[in-house]
Amino acid sequence: MDNKSDPTNDIVDFYDSVADDYHLWYRDWESTLEREGLQLRRWLRPHGVEQVLDASCGPGTQSIALAQLGYTVTGADPSPRMLKRARRHASEHGVADKIAFVQAAFADLPEQVSGQYDAVITKGNAFPHLVTDAEIAHALGVFYNLLRPGGMVIVGMQDFEPFIEDRPRFIPGRVHDPELEEPQIITFDIWDWDDGPPLTVTVNSFIVSGKGDDYRVIKRPVVYRALTATEVQVAMLEAGFQDIEIIRDRLELVMIAHKVEE
DSSP states (O other), X not given: OOGGGOHHHHHHHHHHHHGGXXXXXXXXXXXXXHHHHHHHHHHHGGGTOOEEEETTOTTTXXXXXXXXXXXXXXXXXXXXXXXXXXXXXXHHTTOGGGEEEEEOOGGGHHHHOOOOEEEEEEOTTOGGGOOSHHHHXXXXXXXXXXXXXXXXXXXXXXXXXXXXXXXOSEEEEEEEOOOTTOOEEEEEEEEEEEOOSSOEEEEEEEEEEEETTEEEEEEEEEEEEOOOHHHHHHHHHHHTOEEEEEEEETTEEEEEEEOOOO
C-alpha cells in the first residue's frame, strides 16, 4: 500500500519525525509529568483503578506519571520512535519494570493487549487524529471492550471549540532561550482549516533554531478533526458509555465516562 494513502502511516511518520523534539512543546516536561500524575490520580482514585491502558502514550508523559504513583500501566503508541523515547524516559525515572510498552494504534489494540482494564486513557491530542465518524466509533468501541464492567475512559484533547468561529491561523508556541553555546529555539503553529465535512485543521508545526543571524526552519504538518465536546459526548453515548463528565483544563478538553456495570 502507498504510505501516503494511509492516514495511520502519515500520523506515524509525523510522530516519528517529532520524537526527538517533542519536549520543545513544553515549558518544562518534568513539571508536566508531575502535574499529569496528580490530575490523573484525582480522577482515578475514587474508582478503585489499578490497571491502566494508556492508549496513546507518546514519550511516556502519562504512563510514567501513573507508574510512579503505583498503577500497573500498559503504554501503547503506533510510533516506534516515540516508544523508544518512552522506554528511555521510563528507565531514567526508575519505572521501566512497571510499564509494558506495545506498538499499536487504537484500531490495533485488540490484537496487542488483553483487557479487562480498570481505565483506558488517551491524552496528548491523539484522539482528534480520528477524522471520520466511523474511526471515532471504532476507537471508542475498542476502548469499551477493553474495560472491565464499570471501568472508565479518559479522553484528553485540544479544545477546538474556542477556535471554530474565528479559525485563527497563527498559534504561538514557546521560546527556549539558549544556555551557553546552545541555539535559541522557537516553536509555533500555522493552522490550515478545511470545511470538510467534517471540519479539519492541518497543524503545521514549525521549529526555528539558531543564533546570531543564522537560523533554520523545520515544518511538520499533521491533520486533526476539530472536535467539540458535544461531538465526543454523542459518540461516547452511542458507544455505550454513561455518566459523562466534561472538564476544561487550561487548553485541554477532558471527557471522562464509564462502562456500564453488569
